[in-house]
Amino acid sequence: MINGFRITKPGILLLIGLFFITIIIAPYIAPFDPTDVKMGDRLKPISLEHFFGTDHLGRDVFSRILAGAQTTVGTSFLVLAISLLIGVPIGLVSGFVGGRLDRFLMRFVDAFMAFPDYIVAIILSGLLGPGIFNLVFAIVMVKWIGYARLARSTVLTEKQRDYILIAKVNGVGPMNILRRHMIPHVLGNVMVLATLDAGKIILMIASLSYIGLGAQPPIPEWGAMLNEAKAFFYNAPHLMLIPGLSIMVIVLIFNLVGDYLRDHYDVKNQNGGK
């Protein structure tokens, strides 16, 4: 299923399937309420009752990890969706219309590009104050640029293709050329970038939550869990190891899927493209 560092199609389907099933049924399979405080049960080690032990407030870590998956992954999907909705249309229009509008939009994008992702996100969420929605806003402001640039560059290369010229000869109007010939190519490339980005966004959400800018207690979120657990690292190292490993595994899954999609689209281009 995993062939060297490449992953095969059944492997991908299995991974994606398992992953989404876990995320969706997470609240139903959680043995405890993830926010239920039981001071009598605090800092319990890993056992059959508490698979991953309990934290400093006696909450079941296994239940919190499951609930946190929804917070972390849900938030990252929200960030992705908004970034796509803002970035892709701007890039499409910019590349397709060209001229002055294109130059204006691209200078705007360049201004954002001048600063590293994390710096902009930290500054923005710092200014707006902690909280999940401010965090989403801050990361979207960083992420939409990549999609705008990718959509624009795809449109610019597609514009030169013979089949676009032929479509004009065939009497297809500009809106239909966009819909029929441009958007499918743009979306193909964008989906690959989005999957590869999902891992990075999860890391970003977790990092910003870890430094206290994202999800606030008692919302279960993996980065915030790491933050809360660091005071108890010597007594209960599993409190940090388990959210850390969860982040690692999920980022790995998204990167594998992204790599697979990228290879998949490359092969198709070799056969079908110029």
Added chain:
Amino acid sequence: MRIVEQEVLVAKNVTKQYSSGQKAVDQVSFVIKKDECLGLVGESGSGKSTLARCVLALEKVDQGEIWFKEKPLHLANKEDLRYIRREVQAVFQNPAAALNPKLKIIDSLMEPLDFQKNIQPSFLKGIRHQREKAAEQLLEMVELPSKYLSCYPHELSGGQKQRVTIARAISIEPALIILDEPTASLDVSVQAKIMNLLKDLQQYLGVSYLFISHDLAAVNFMSDRIMVMKQGKIVDEFSKYDLFSLKREPYTKELLHVFEG
């Protein structure tokens, strides 16, 4: 400007400059008559393809006039453009690039008919609006089995793909087809078959061709009249029977030498 009944396209002193100021097409004049194949031969970079794009109204000319029947293409007014989109078609050099890799053959093939609903080609009588049947008929005209309709371009060979683009070009029964190096990217054995197909279709449909190639042999095989282009200018023009005449320009003789040698 008066247009004689028999003339499909008239170009007069057409000049196209690139932003560098260099003239890709320089004061070119020619006439394409009804049912005729006009050959255009020249080395790569001589401005052949730019001229083709001007005739297709994909590029605006800087100077000169291009008349298609009674319509002035050089003015590029919307109404006239819509008219030539149903009368002028094109086949390009690289069939892989001329077919969208993400579309099925039937969707690429039917693009002109799908987007210009009111065209009624005579050879699609009765099946014009039965999409599948019309597509099958078109493939039959270029000698391809209908099983390819549901394939994607990468499943077809180069010659098969070029047959599809030819079927697409004839689908709206145009008056003029621009053939820009239609065989240059194909194997030699396939080249001959495609050229024979193009000739047969021309007889059957009564369409005019502008056949563009760097290959004098191919141009001579296809065309009734031949123009020779060099550095954006037409340097020689003659009937195919006068190709070996002593009166030919030195540059034509040079090309002929390559062709014979």
